[in-house]
Amino acid sequence: MISYVINGGKELNGEIKNSGSKNSALPILATAILNPNPVVFYNVPDIDDVKTTLKILKVLGCKITRECDKITISSFNLKKTEIPEELMHRCRSTVILVGAIVGRMKRATFSFPGGCNIGARPINLHIKALKELGIRFTEKQNKIICATKTIRGAKLQLEFPSVGATENIILSSIYAKGVTRISNAAKEPEIKDLANCLKKMGAKIYGAGTSNIKIVGVNKLNPVQYKIMPDRIEAGTFLCGAAITHGKIRITNTNPSDLSNVLYKLKEIGCDISIKNNEICLKAPKKIKSISISTEPYPGFPTDLEPIFTALLTKAKGTSKIEENIFENRFEFCKELSKMGADIKINKNGREISIKGVEKISGNVVKSKDLRGGASLVLEGLAAEGKTVVEDAEYILRGYEKLDEKLLSLGANIKIINK
Numbered sequence: 001m002i003s004y005v006i007n008g009g010k011e012l013n014g015e016i017k018n019s020g021s022k023n024s025a026l027p028i029l030a031t032a033i034l035n036p037n038p039v040v041f042y043n044v045p046d047i048d049d050v051k052t053t054l055k056i057l058k059v060l061g062c063k064i065t066r067e068c069d070k071i072t073i074s075s076f077n078l079k080k081t082e083i084p085e086e087l088m089h090r091c092r093s094t095v096i097l098v099g100a101i102v103g104r105m106k107r108a109t110f111s112f113p114g115g116c117n118i119g120a121r122p123i124n125l126h127i128k129a130l131k132e133l134g135i136r137f138t139e140k141q142n143k144i145i146c147a148t149k150t151i152r153g154a155k156l157q158l159e160f161p162s163v164g165a166t167e168n169i170i171l172s173s174i175y176a177k178g179v180t181r182i183s184n185a186a187k188e189p190e191i192k193d194l195a196n197c198l199k200k201m202g203a204k205i206y207g208a209g210t211s212n213i214k215i216v217g218v219n220k221l222n223p224v225q226y227k228i229m230p231d232r233i234e235a236g237t238f239l240c241g242a243a244i245t246h247g248k249i250r251i252t253n254t255n256p257s258d259l260s261n262v263l264y265k266l267k268e269i270g271c272d273i274s275i276k277n278n279e280i281c282l283k284a285p286k287k288i289k290s291i292s293i294s295t296e297p298y299p300g301f302p303t304d305l306e307p308i309f310t311a312l313l314t315k316a317k318g319t320s321k322i323e324e325n326i327f328e329n330r331f332e333f334c335k336e337l338s339k340m341g342a343d344i345k346i347n348k349n350g351r352e353i354s355i356k357g358v359e360k361i362s363g364n365v366v367k368s369k370d371l372r373g374g375a376s377l378v379l380e381g382l383a384a385e386g387k388t389v390v391e392d393a394e395y396i397l398r399g400y401e402k403l404d405e406k407l408l409s410l411g412a413n414i415k416i417i418n419k
C-alpha cells in the first residue's frame with residue numbers, strides 16, 4: 001500500500017513545469033496502433049495510466065522505447081487484437097484502444113474497462129457508435145469481440161458529448177470508407193489534441209474542438225513527431241494547492257486558455273491571477289471567498305477539478321455549493337475530508353454538496369477512493385494542522401507525475417511511503 005505522509009501548514013511557493021496531459025496522452029498513444037510507421041511522442045507524462053497503456057501496446061506487438069518524456073513506438077509488427085483483462089481493468093481509458101485496434105485490424109477483443117469509482121461509467125455510447133460504423137459485437141465468457149470486414153463512414157449523433165466515445169469514433173473511422181460525421185461531439189481540448197496529432201499523420205479530420213466533427217477516411221498514415229498538450233487538470237490542482245496554503249505559484253509550459261473557466265473561479269474566490277504566454281501566476285488571498293460551481297462538459301467547469309475545488313472551499317469564508325453534472329457518484333472523497341474537520345453536506349441525490357468553510361483543518365489518516373478525490377485529500381493535508389496520511393495513493397499515481405517531488409520543490413513537507 002502506497003501512502004503520502006504530509007505535515008501540513010506550509011505555504012506552497014515557487015515555480016513548477018506543467019506535465020503532459022494524461023487525458024491526451026492516452027488516446028494519442030492509441031494512434032500508434034493505427035499507424036504502422038514509427039511515431040514519436042514528446043511530453044508524455046510518467047504516470048501509471050501511461051504505463052498500463054504501454055504494457056497493452058507491447059502485448060499487442062508494438063516496439064516501444066522511452067527516454068524521459070519522449071516515447072517512440074512502432075506497431076509495424078502488430079499481430080494480437082486482444083486486450084488482456086487484467087490490464088483492461090486498470091484504467092477506463094483502455095476502452096479507447098478498442099477503436100484503434102479495430103480501426104487497424106478490423107477485429108478487437110476486450111472486456112469492460114476499469115477506472116475510477118465515480119459512477120456507473122457504461123460504454124453504451126461507444127458500442128452504439130461503433131455498431132453504426134458497421135462493426136459487429138458479440139459477447140463470449142465475459143469477453144466482448146468486435147469485428148467487421150469494412151468500417152463504413154456514417155452520421156453519428158451522440159446522446160451525451162462523451163469524451164471517450166468521441167475519441168473512440170475518431171480512432172475507428174480514420175481508415176473508414178467514406179465520411180463519418182459526429183454531432184454533439186465532446187469539445188474538450190484533448191479531443192483537439194488527438195485530432196491534431198492524427199492530422200499531422202495525414203488523417204482528414206475537420207471541426208475537432210466543436211460539436212460537429214467530420215472525418216474523411218484515408219488509406220494510410222505517415223510517420224509523425226508530436227508533442228502532447230499540457231495537463232490542464234494538473235495545472236488546476238497546483239493552482240488550488242497554492243491557494244489553499246496562502247502561497248504564490250508560477251506554472252510554466254501550460255496553456256492558460258484551456259483553463260479559462262477555472263481561472264475565472266479562482267479570481268472569484270479572491271486569487272490574484274496573471275497570465276503571460278504559456279505561464280500562469282497565482283497569488284492567494286489571506287481569506288478565500290465562498291462560490292458556487294456547476295460542472296459541465298468543456299468549455300464548462302471540468303468535473304475532474306470538482307474534488308480539488310471542494311478541498312479548497314473547505315477553508316473559504318461562508319458556504320459554497322458544487323453541483324456535479326457529469327458523474328453520478330463523485331462525492332465519496334467528501335467523507336474523508338470530513339474526517340479532517342471539513343463541514344460538507346451531500347444533497348440532491350448525491351449530485352450537489354454544500355461546503356461550509358471552517359477555520360481549522362486537522363491532519364488525520366484518510367483513504368483515496370479515486371484519482372482526483374485522492375488528490376483533494378493531499379491538498380487538504382497540505383492545509384491541515386499536523387500530520388495527514390493519505391492511504392491508497394496508488395489511485396493518485398495513476399494520473400499525477402511526480403506529485404510529491406513537485407510539492408516538495410514548492411516547500412511542502414510530504415513523502416511517499418510504500419508498505
Ligand code: UD1
Nearest residue numbers: 023093121122123124125126162163164165303304326327
Ligand atoms: C474522460 C476523462 C475524465 C473526465 C471525463 C469527463 C479520460 C481518460 N478521462 O472520461 O478524466 O472526467 O472525460 O470530462 O479522458 N457515459 C455513458 N455511456 C458511455 C460513455 C459515457 O453513459 O458510453 C457517461 C459517463 O458515465 C459519464 C458521462 O457520460 O457520466 C461522461 O463520460 P465521458 O465523457 O465518456 O468520460 P470519459 O471519457 O470516461
